Amino acid sequence: RIAATDGDAEGGIHAFLHVDAEGALAQAEASDARRAAGAPLSPLDGVPVAVKDVLATTGLPTTCGSKMLEGWVPPYDATVVARLKAAGLPILGKTNMDEFAMGSSTEHSAYGPTRNPWDTTRIPGGSGGGSAAAVAAFQAPLALGTDTGGSIRQPGAVTGTVGVKPTYGAVSRYGLVAMANSLDQVGPVTRTVMDSALLQELIGGHDPLDSTSVVEPLPSLVEAAQQGATGDLTGLKVGVITELGGDGYQAGVRARFTEALDKLVAAGAEVVEVSCPSFVHALAAYYLVMPCEASSNLARFDAMRYGIRVMPESNDSPSAEAVMRATRDAGFGDEVKRRIILGTYALSSGYYDAYYGTAQKVRTLIQRDFDAAFESVDVLVSPTAPTTAFKLGEKLDDPLAMYLNDLATIPANLAGVPGMSLPAGLAEEDGLPVGFQILAPQLADDRLYRVGAALEA
Ligand code: GLN
16 A cells, blocks of 8 residues: 555655565564464554654664654664564554654655645645654554644644644653654554554553653553543533634634534533633744754754764865764755754843743743643643645745644643544535544543544544
């Protein structure tokens, strides 16, 4: 299926940057052998999975969608990848993404864009458009993504797949090439809520190699999904976020959202409106915190330790700085450079309090909005993205328009709470998928699965 649909040419999906057919087949055969021998099997044993190219994989390149890491093969596996392997899931390959996970359309990949399987003239969302497109195009039943400001949920919304950003720290970040450490989280991209529950349970749980990983176990996600699948949400209180979903959201997005609310009511839930006044500042705070952390993280690409090295022209014995300059100039794309400059500026002495300090205060206000809301409701809901999939190229020259796609997903990252996007049907005006977002308190990821499974039922 990948060979038939993933071509780089016009009309091809281009979800994968590297396909490991041989390795996946060997892993599948090993799983078959375990089955034949009556050996114990994991719940997803033998089920193939695609992995976003920002997660370290031994024996497979890990490029982060950047020229900077072209051909780089990590010496170790990310914890989540090691857990996939240990549970017998064949790894199909590495999926395309916006360079270093910066973007909302996968057009910032140095290796060319991924196309949306629903309409190949449109974007599959980003930064994890490759993982979402691979699942939507039936190339892979499961995929891993990463979500710093929406990169699992927004691609999920525009490709009609289920995407989950777990509670911050619920899944190990060891071996995830960091973009913004305080926001990044690994999570599942699948076709059903139960598949995501199984995959999150498999990759999640404490990891001594990640100091931010949560020690206490989460409630069972699979049980929550089973409970939700009965279609009964009696006693559950759902809060519709006043600030997300009004003007500026496409008519078809609002229509499918309202329908999903009706479905929740029919399932016995009580739906109320809840205001989170600080959410209107979330995007501004994110685009300070994220570039600050990213500019610091990307300093490690110094032409000495990882990836490519470009020698400056017309210089016989260049200084280390000249090599670094030439390498970073050639290795990083425009969006990455834009954010490094933004972050470096905001962190420079004299500006720290005005920008980074203020953004951190806004972050606290957003956390307080969540805390206050969750005193009166069990989950919060909103549309995942303001529009359905837009055309390739449409927002490429307008960074601000691109950033606005994550309006509804970013608050969860700033507060570390879990979020899920699941398909809510198609917008009548363009026939494209719409995503419904569910948010829950920290460590209450099970609520996402209960409500998600009830909506899916
Ligand atoms: N689109 C957002 C950004 O560009 C989020 C990216 C992500 O979650 N990795 O920063």
